[in-house]
Amino acid sequence: MSRPRIALVCVTLLIVACGVAAAQESPKWSYVQAGYTSLDPEGFDSDSGWFAGASFSIFNNFHIIAEYNDAGDFTNWNAGFGWHGLLGDKADLFAEAVWRDIKIDNTTNDISDDGFGLDAGVRWRLGGHFELKGQVNWVDYSDAGSDTTFVAEGLFYFLGDRLGVGANLETGGNTDVWRVFGRFQWGK
Numbered sequence: 001m002s003r004p005r006i007a008l009v010c011v012t013l014l015i016v017a018c019g020v021a022a023a024q025e026s027p028k029w030s031y032v033q034a035g036y037t038s039l040d041p042e043g044f045d046s047d048s049g050w051f052a053g054a055s056f057s058i059f060n061n062f063h064i065i066a067e068y069n070d071a072g073d074f075t076n077w078n079a080g081f082g083w084h085g086l087l088g089d090k091a092d093l094f095a096e097a098v099w100r101d102i103k104i105d106n107t108t109n110d111i112s113d114d115g116f117g118l119d120a121g122v123r124w125r126l127g128g129h130f131e132l133k134g135q136v137n138w139v140d141y142s143d144a145g146s147d148t149t150f151v152a153e154g155l156f157y158f159l160g161d162r163l164g165v166g167a168n169l170e171t172g173g174n175t176d177v178w179r180v181f182g183r184f185q186w187g188k
Contacts, residue, residue, distance in 0.1 A: 039071045052067070118137075167179060
């Protein structure tokens, strides 16, 4: 991972740590979201497209997740089950077991691979209208081997905390991904 990317992750984590005391509400784990995505994979041309995903809170501290991404020649599905909690009303630690399926269809290469992964991180509500997330993803694909990425995300809420707009960066592995999205959420 390059030094500017490491610096971005460190600054994001520092901002998150400083803002924990200002948090007022806990993150919500039931939401649907969709938006624009831009991929920059190693060995392939960059491309952009869209994604849609959902998370549904079940019981007190568990959730299920699913997501579909379509960016030019690249498509992938993610689905999994996770746990969240431990840090009280202001923040949640989380861990997720995720199945990932990726396909690349272009004129020079057709690749289809899947694998299982583990995601872990922290979500913090800063004040009543802002949330930050830091996350580490590890996946072991059947053919391509394992890969580790890091995610930094910011989300601004309005209309209570039902609607939100956000952006994130996932980097560190074989692909850098930028996203801008809208979210509708409910529950606790």
